[in-house]
Amino acid sequence: MKRTTSEITTGHFSPLSTDIRFLGNLLGGIIREQHGNEAFELVEAVRRTAKARRNLEAGATEELTTLINSLNLEQRRILVKAFSNYFQLINIAEDHQRIRTLRQREHEENLTESIGEAIQNLHANGLTADEVRATLEQISVRLVLTAHPSEAKRKEVLVKLRHITQLMASKEQHTVLPREQQALEKALAEEIEELWQTQPTRASKATVADEVDFGLYFVTSVIMDVKISIYEELEAALRQYYPDADWSNLPVVLRFASWIGGDRDGNPNVTPEVTLETLKTLREAAQQVYLHEIEFLREHLTQSVEEVGVSDALVESVNGGGNSKYAGEIYRQKMESIWWQLKSGIYKTGDDLLEDLQLVQTSLMEHQGRRVARGVLQELILKVRVFGLHLVPLEVREDARLHAAALDEIFHHYGLERNYLQLPEEEKQFLLSREIANPRPLFPIELNFSAATNRIIETWRMIAKAHRLYGKAAIDTVIASRSEAPSDILAMMMFAREVGIDADVDLVPLFETIDDLHNAPVVMATLFQNSAYRQHIEARGMRQQIMLGYSDSCKDGGYLASNWSLYVAQRELADLCKSQNMQLELFHGRGGSIGRGGGPTNRAILSQPPGSLHGRIKITEQGEVIAYRYGNAEIARRHLHQVMNAVLLAFALPSQTPIEQQWRDTMQTLADMGREAYRRFVFETPQFLDYWQQATPIRELSLMPIGSRPAKRQQGGFSEVRAIPWVFSWMQSRAIIPSWYGLGHALENFMQQTPDGLTQLRHMFQEWPFFRALIENAQLDLAKADMGIAVLYASLVDDEALRETVFHEIKTEHVRACNQICKILGLQEILENLPVMQRSIERRNPYVDPLNFIQISLLRDLRQLAPDHPQFDPTLKAVLSTVNGIAAGMKTTG
Numbered sequence: 001m002k003r004t005t006s007e008i009t010t011g012h013f014s015p016l017s018t019d020i021r022f023l024g025n026l027l028g029g030i031i032r033e034q035h036g037n038e039a040f041e042l043v044e045a046v047r048r049t050a051k052a053r054r055n056l057e058a059g060a061t062e063e064l065t066t067l068i069n070s071l072n073l074e075q076r077r078i079l080v081k082a083f084s085n086y087f088q089l090i091n092i093a094e095d096h097q098r099i100r101t102l103r104q105r106e107h108e109e110n111l112t113e114s115i116g117e118a119i120q121n122l123h124a125n126g127l128t129a130d131e132v133r134a135t136l137e138q139i140s141v142r143l144v145l146t147a148h149p150s151e152a153k154r155k156e157v158l159v160k161l162r163h164i165t166q167l168m169a170s171k172e173q174h175t176v177l178p179r180e181q182q183a184l185e186k187a188l189a190e191e192i193e194e195l196w197q198t199q200p201t202r203a204s205k206a207t208v209a210d211e212v213d214f215g216l217y218f219v220t221s222v223i224m225d226v227k228i229s230i231y232e233e234l235e236a237a238l239r240q241y242y243p244d245a246d247w248s249n250l251p252v253v254l255r256f257a258s259w260i261g262g263d264r265d266g267n268p269n270v271t272p273e274v275t276l277e278t279l280k281t282l283r284e285a286a287q288q289v290y291l292h293e294i295e296f297l298r299e300h301l302t303q304s305v306e307e308v309g310v311s312d313a314l315v316e317s318v319n320g321g322g323n324s325k326y327a328g329e330i331y332r333q334k335m336e337s338i339w340w341q342l343k344s345g346i347y348k349t350g351d352d353l354l355e356d357l358q359l360v361q362t363s364l365m366e367h368q369g370r371r372v373a374r375g376v377l378q379e380l381i382l383k384v385r386v387f388g389l390h391l392v393p394l395e396v397r398e399d400a401r402l403h404a405a406a407l408d409e410i411f412h413h414y415g416l417e418r419n420y421l422q423l424p425e426e427e428k429q430f431l432l433s434r435e436i437a438n439p440r441p442l443f444p445i446e447l448n449f450s451a452a453t454n455r456i457i458e459t460w461r462m463i464a465k466a467h468r469l470y471g472k473a474a475i476d477t478v479i480a481s482r483s484e485a486p487s488d489i490l491a492m493m494m495f496a497r498e499v500g501i502d503a504d505v506d507l508v509p510l511f512e513t514i515d516d517l518h519n520a521p522v523v524m525a526t527l528f529q530n531s532a533y534r535q536h537i538e539a540r541g542m543r544q545q546i547m548l549g550y551s552d553s554c555k556d557g558g559y560l561a562s563n564w565s566l567y568v569a570q571r572e573l574a575d576l577c578k579s580q581n582m583q584l585e586l587f588h589g590r591g592g593s594i595g596r597g598g599g600p601t602n603r604a605i606l607s608q609p610p611g612s613l614h615g616r617i618k619i620t621e622q623g624e625v626i627a628y629r630y631g632n633a634e635i636a637r638r639h640l641h642q643v644m645n646a647v648l649l650a651f652a653l654p655s656q657t658p659i660e661q662q663w664r665d666t667m668q669t670l671a672d673m674g675r676e677a678y679r680r681f682v683f684e685t686p687q688f689l690d691y692w693q694q695a696t697p698i699r700e701l702s703l704m705p706i707g708s709r710p711a712k713r714q715q716g717g718f719s720e721v722r723a724i725p726w727v728f729s730w731m732q733s734r735a736i737i738p739s740w741y742g743l744g745h746a747l748e749n750f751m752q753q754t755p756d757g758l759t760q761l762r763h764m765f766q767e768w769p770f771f772r773a774l775i776e777n778a779q780l781d782l783a784k785a786d787m788g789i790a791v792l793y794a795s796l797v798d799d800e801a802l803r804e805t806v807f808h809e810i811k812t813e814h815v816r817a818c819n820q821i822c823k824i825l826g827l828q829e830i831l832e833n834l835p836v837m838q839r840s841i842e843r844r845n846p847y848v849d850p851l852n853f854i855q856i857s858l859l860r861d862l863r864q865l866a867p868d869h870p871q872f873d874p875t876l877k878a879v880l881s882t883v884n885g886i887a888a889g890m891k892t893t894g
Helices: 015-054 060-069 073-107 115-124 129-138 155-170 178-196 208-241 272-300 312-317 330-343 350-366 376-387 400-413 425-437 451-470 486-498 514-528 531-539 550-579 601-606 624-630 633-652 661-682 688-695 723-732 743-753 757-767 769-784 787-794 800-825 835-862 872-890
Strands: 140-145 254-258 396-399 477-481 506-511 543-549 583-589 616-621
Touching: 015 060, 015 073, 015 155, 015 178, 015 835, 060 835, 073 155, 073 178, 073 633, 073 835, 073 872, 115 129, 115 208, 115 633, 129 633, 140 208, 140 633, 155 178, 155 208, 208 254, 208 272, 208 376, 208 624, 208 633, 254 633, 272 330, 272 376, 272 451, 312 330, 312 350, 330 350, 350 376, 396 400, 396 451, 400 451, 400 477, 400 486, 425 486, 425 531, 451 486, 477 486, 477 543, 486 506, 486 514, 486 531, 506 514, 506 583, 514 531, 514 543, 514 550, 543 550, 543 616, 550 583, 550 661, 550 723, 550 743, 550 769, 601 633, 601 769, 616 624, 624 633, 661 743, 661 757, 661 800, 688 787, 688 800, 723 872, 743 757, 743 800, 757 769, 757 800, 769 800, 769 835, 787 800, 787 835, 835 872
Parallel strands: 140 254, 140 616, 396 477, 477 506, 506 543, 543 583, 583 616
Antiparallel strands: none
């Protein structure tokens, strides 16, 4: 951090190292200005000691511990800010380097995993233009933004980081003059100073409105424009490889949706009123985007009727063009009219607005204005086609158990059934089918049930009201979490029928646990035989959406069992829907970390069972993933290219590699072994939950104001704990057991019990995309896990015997898993085959380690304080600041 700017711009260092040193020096200058040389030297002393510890210098761990423990709260707070902000800047530098590399590859026409590469492959494999168009008409990718409480950054901080990113990018566009370099450094220092003086965490618990605002920031500032560029690049690729075909009116193949403000599963703050307010906010945001662009067009479409003609239809639409403000400029008059109608709320749907915009475009096309018609105006038209006036559809999710409890009360109230919850499943289905077919209303006008039941009914009535106010596209999906039986889906259908929307929304079961995934095909097969439900499917175009939960299945059965159960469920559900002549739309509830289904999205798509992609696919974008993927337009563009590349290839050119039965049998054996080891450790180890609560900051995380949802769905034991804080807490302590525990046990036992077991696993890794992704994802989190840090967190556990027993098992399994993966990959050490990722982790460790040391010290202090102690709140606030820093350093929360 002590190198001068001139030293780091001489070209002696790599571009990434230069950027890191450049930003690090600016941060160092801010620390000196704000807190003096003493504070800066303290940061440097901690950094040097942490590096010495990583270099295995004797006594470095004890020296770092002693140094941290000797500091007062203010000194620790400065250290946390220093290292946390440093990681924010490192992340920007690494993203900048990634973009630099991608641009170079694109310049050399060597960019893989792109839309252009996918179209090239389709063409090379003999697909005709008609076949490609048919493919595009069947494909639908929907990425769903969710408000899971794992994004630790405030929106205000994200905006500042985006400004820094833009400034760093500006110096790459052209040769920077000395005066421009000075201006750049000044602007960057200004942003870093603001960042230093900004609280990283919210002062109060996030509200649903805060989360909606957070999501809107990414949609309106990045996603809308990047998504339009994706369509333009798709059209360009199609024209390149199929120049004789007409690609002017492509189907909408990529969409976004949102759960933010619609997901009420375990969140009492998402009321019917809140959801309606969210829909209003989304519409207003779309309106503002369009008004701004219409204003731009109004000022630029200055073509005069004295210079060029316009269509009669356009002239008629502006009452003959007599507007004196823009005399003779019919296009400006029309844009003024469009602006006013949009501002006044006269347009009810996006199609209404689209009709007027296309009237302008048609006139331009017919009167020598083709370039203008296909320029900014075309981009606006495409935005309105894709986003409408509702911006993104809002999806509603509720716990199936709350639906059942509401029905139990309603049926009892009317004497239809005294105890619905205790009925055998077949009798529940019979009762629900009968009531679905019954034309008499079941809900009274004035609700007089319990508050919980009233709220369920009000939610369904709210959806019907939203359709009347904003159109059916505003809410088109309702999801029941904890779906276990056909009655859970029939219950949704009964509620939907009661409010008259059963033909207007997808009714989606969410299968979450290992057992639920195993039972999903049987549940859906039973539903498909139900005549009432069959009518619903027919009304929805013979398409069934099914959501699969990655997070809870991993928490329930461990990494191996979760991944294999998801794979099997996808294959069997795909076969079932095919046999019923239905189109399956799988909805993948993936989180950000490996333990919640994370990892590269394109690799996950390509590793699905052959035939499971029926053209339509949905994937959640959760928590910090939203900020990482959509905080930078170039990173967002790359991500969407990779997703579309994978979907195009997986659907149009599915893998022809047969999945051998031996591979499936091996995976089943591994999954069973892994699940047994995981459940024995997590569910059967005496006092394991005590260890977890003491050796991680899970209790303190529940107090962190980063989301509107509680850490538990409802009161109860471990089964009610959300998967997100479960993974989040282990990520903070650097153990990260949800991503790999049980893997080493399973692989080692399989190799010991199976002749040529290692050879077989290596063959599976080479030939089977699913197994390759499984191993590569686990390898990444095994590399991120750090037993040298995790043992320090174990020291927070009061019971020495418990501490020694549990941590010994964690460490042993970690070593075992690393060894087994190295055997399969033929490596000497973990991540040896991914040197860029290995260097990134090695670069970060000496800087994230001090944050862990500080967090441990603060947790020990905090847990000795009573909640009413004067130092409790300041210490808790410092703990929560370390959470932000570690999340930035690990590049994930949970």
